[in-house]
Amino acid sequence: MIFLALFTSVLTVGAVWISWRLRSRSGCLAALALMGVSGYLFSHDMGWEQGIFIALFLPGLLIWAAVFCERRFKPFTQKAPPAKTLTVTWQKGLSHLLTGLVVLVVQLALSLLVAVAISRLFPIAEAGQLALCVVLQPVIWALMMYHYLAHRHRFVILGWHCALSVVIGATLVM
Amino acid sequence: MTIFSRKPALHAHQWMGVFLSAFLYLVCLSGTLVVFNQEFERWEQPQIAEFASVSAEAVSQALTTFVSNNKEETEHYHIVFPTSGIPRLVVENDHKAVFADQQGKLLETEAFPWSKMLLDLHYYLHLPSTFGMIFVSALGAVICMLVVSGVFAHKKLVKDALKWRRGGSGQAGRIDLHNRFGIWASPFHLIIGMTGVYFGMAGLILTLVAQLDHNGDKQAVMNDIFTPEPALTQQAGFPDVEKAITAFNDMETGHKPIFLTVHDVGTPQQFIEIYAQVTNKLIYSENYRFTSAGDFIETAHYDDGHWGKQLIYSIYRLHFGDFAGVPVKVLYFILGIMLTALCVSGMDIWLSKQGNPPRLSAVWGALVWGSVSALALTATAGLVFSIPLTAMFWLLLSMGCVISFVRPEFGRRRWLKICAMSVSLLIIGYGLRHLQAAMTPASLQINSLLIVFALWCWWRAGHVLYRR
Numbered sequence: 001m002i003f004l005a006l007f008t009s010v011l012t013v014g015a016v017w018i019s020w021r022l023r024s025r026s027g028c029l030a031a032l033a034l035m036g037v038s039g040y041l042f043s044h045d046m047g048w049e050q051g052i053f054i055a056l057f058l059p060g061l062l063i064w065a066a067v068f069c070e071r072r073f074k075p076f077t078q079k080a081p082p083a084k085t086l087t088v089t090w091q092k093g094l095s096h097l098l099t100g101l102v103v104l105v106v107q108l109a110l111s112l113l114v115a116v117a118i119s120r121l122f123p124i125a126e127a128g129q130l131a132l133c134v135v136l137q138p139v140i141w142a143l144m145m146y147h148y149l150a151h152r153h154r155f156v157i158l159g160w161h162c163a164l165s166v167v168i169g170a171t172l173v174m
Numbered sequence: 175m176t177i178f179s180r181k182p183a184l185h186a187h188q189w190m191g192v193f194l195s196a197f198l199y200l201v202c203l204s205g206t207l208v209v210f211n212q213e214f215e216r217w218e219q220p221q222i223a224e225f226a227s228v229s230a231e232a233v234s235q236a237l238t239t240f241v242s243n244n245k246e247e248t249e250h251y252h253i254v255f256p257t258s259g260i261p262r263l264v265v266e267n268d269h270k271a272v273f274a275d276q277q278g279k280l281l282e283t284e285a286f287p288w289s290k291m292l293l294d295l296h297y298y299l300h301l302p303s304t305f306g307m308i309f310v311s312a313l314g315a316v317i318c319m320l321v322v323s324g325v326f327a328h329k330k331l332v333k334d335a336l337k338w339r340r341g342g343s344g345q346a347g348r349i350d351l352h353n354r355f356g357i358w359a360s361p362f363h364l365i366i367g368m369t370g371v372y373f374g375m376a377g378l379i380l381t382l383v384a385q386l387d388h389n390g391d392k393q394a395v396m397n398d399i400f401t402p403e404p405a406l407t408q409q410a411g412f413p414d415v416e417k418a419i420t421a422f423n424d425m426e427t428g429h430k431p432i433f434l435t436v437h438d439v440g441t442p443q444q445f446i447e448i449y450a451q452v453t454n455k456l457i458y459s460e461n462y463r464f465t466s467a468g469d470f471i472e473t474a475h476y477d478d479g480h481w482g483k484q485l486i487y488s489i490y491r492l493h494f495g496d497f498a499g500v501p502v503k504v505l506y507f508i509l510g511i512m513l514t515a516l517c518v519s520g521m522d523i524w525l526s527k528q529g530n531p532p533r534l535s536a537v538w539g540a541l542v543w544g545s546v547s548a549l550a551l552t553a554t555a556g557l558v559f560s561i562p563l564t565a566m567f568w569l570l571l572s573m574g575c576v577i578s579f580v581r582p583e584f585g586r587r588r589w590l591k592i593c594a595m596s597v598s599l600l601i602i603g604y605g606l607r608h609l610q611a612a613m614t615p616a617s618l619q620i621n622s623l624l625i626v627f628a629l630w631c632w633w634r635a636g637h638v639l640y641r642r
Binding site for chain 2: 016017020046047049050053054056057058059060061063064066067068070071072073074075076077082083084085086096099100103104108111112113115116124125126127128129130131132133134135137138139141142143145146147149150151152172
């Protein structure tokens with residue numbers, strides 16, 4: 001069964017490759033279906049928990065056969081572009097440091113508060129709430145980081161994050 | 175323009191990737207190597223006898239001899255079985271670990287300082303443990319954020335899905351490789367990031383929940399997730415591990431024993447716990463508990479307990495790829511190399527866009543290849559001298575960065591050659607130090623990879639891009 005599962009993973013990558021070359025959406029759907037089948041077959045031998053992750057990770061490796069075949073080559077140029085010196089100012093450095101502190105410290109605290117509060121809203125056993133919190137917290141933190149860094153008005157965004165955390169966090173003490 | 179359009183996404187991706195590049199690289203590099211941590215432990219002491227199974231009598235014999243030789247106060251005894259992933263028998267207390275042979279006769283003391291140093295680099299970046307672990311966990315969330323922003327930053331995600339333009343100035347190929355690594359291995363990166371966050375955040379979540387629900391009593395929260403210890407009141411004699419192991423074997427659970435712990439040594443609460451791997455699940459183990467006399471009490475219900483308990487107990491194996499044996503370890507290792515290469519290529523792309531500032535580019539090259547050389551040289555030194563390896567690693571790495579800062583012409587070509595030479599030196603030193611033992615499977619599985627890596631570094635140093 002494991003060899004059949006491996007073969008199905010290879011077929012998944014093959015379907016991706018063909019669909020990419022033909023620009024066809026149906027090939028892509030076939031690849032998704034094949035990935036599901038490989039997940040099922042891996043699960044049959046290794047249990048569903050392990051099988052799903054193997055089926056999910058393996059194409060990330062196998063796809064390199066297709067990438068390798070599609071590579072294009074032109075001669076390397078020996079001429080290196082002229083080197084430039086990077087200008088660094090104290091002001092710039094401090095602003096980067098502040099941004100780092102916000103995403104790594106402040107948003108850690110906010111995401112922790114939000115994740116714990118959200119997970120406790122679910123009417124499930126404490127072990128389930130904690131597991132949910134463990135899964136949610138990195139997702140919330142990553143999205144907060146992205147929202148903060150991608151926005152032009154960062155302190156407004158930070159204000160929104162704080163407000164959201166206070167509102168959701170209030171459910172913890174109610 | 176929304177925050178999900180290309181420009182803001184690229185800005186967020188770039189800022190985070192560049193600002194934390196050095197830390198991300200070190201954590202990813204050490205994490206990739208740590209996948210083979212058990213193999214590295216075996217490699218550090220290749221002369222130790224290896225076997226696939228051991229009898230309950232031999233285990234009992236080993237523990238009895240160990241306890242009579244080591245009378246210092248301890249709260250635990252541990253016995254690591256040859257089915258743990260390392261085919262050796264180890265007996266230990268809270269202070270010392272000693273190998274034993276298949277008959278239970280004690281051999282030499284366990285010592286794997288380099289593997290420990292590597293593990294600590296991955297867990298804490300060698301910072302004070304609590305702070306270091308939280309910081310490394312934050313990098314897990316950063317990886318998740320980089321995956322999300324990377325997807326939005328990609329203008330032609332589908333069109334470029336299999337593209338790899340090699341040649342030219344090298345920049346196009348670098349960008350393509352970065353994008354291909356990032357997109358195709360993104361499920362792996364996300365899982366590694368999310369599970370990585372858990373190790374540092376668990377303590378903080380626990381503290382917060384304990385404060386909210388149990389007046390700050392963390393043990394009460396722990397008892398909700400991890401099964402509490404059995405309440406025993408018995409005459410604590412010498413633990414009958416032979417009877418416990420025999421009883422476990424008679425249960426025919428199909429689970430693979432990893433290790434055995436005697437808890438609360440010498441107290442009325444003393445009990446024996448056998449941790450056994452459930453081969454078709456991700457949970458770390460199912461635990462079988464026995465009284466001090468070796469009578470079965472209960473399991474800890476990790477295998478059939480609440481889903482939340484199972485999920486939390488599965489994170490370790492999922493993060494480190496420690497399930498389904500060597501094939502999965504190899505898969506994690508290769509995907510880990512991709513994640514590490516993603517950090518390096520990301521910074522390279524940024525440096526190139528900045529016009530390759532000489533000093534910064536040189537220091538980055540020194541960090542990337544210098545850290546690999548420093549790991550190899552540290553391992554070599556560890557073969558001969560008993561020195562603090564952590565200090566030596568950071569000293570070598572700092573020296574490399576300073577040299578590259580002062581002399582920016584000390585570029586990647588030289589670093590690759592230094593890397594090849596450092597690894598070669600390690601292989602030669604290892605052969606001289608261990609002589610015949612260097613031909614055991616424990617040695618060859620690592621050394622053959624090291625030889626391939628040294629040859630690759632030397633070959634890569636001659637690449638046209640590094641000649642200019």
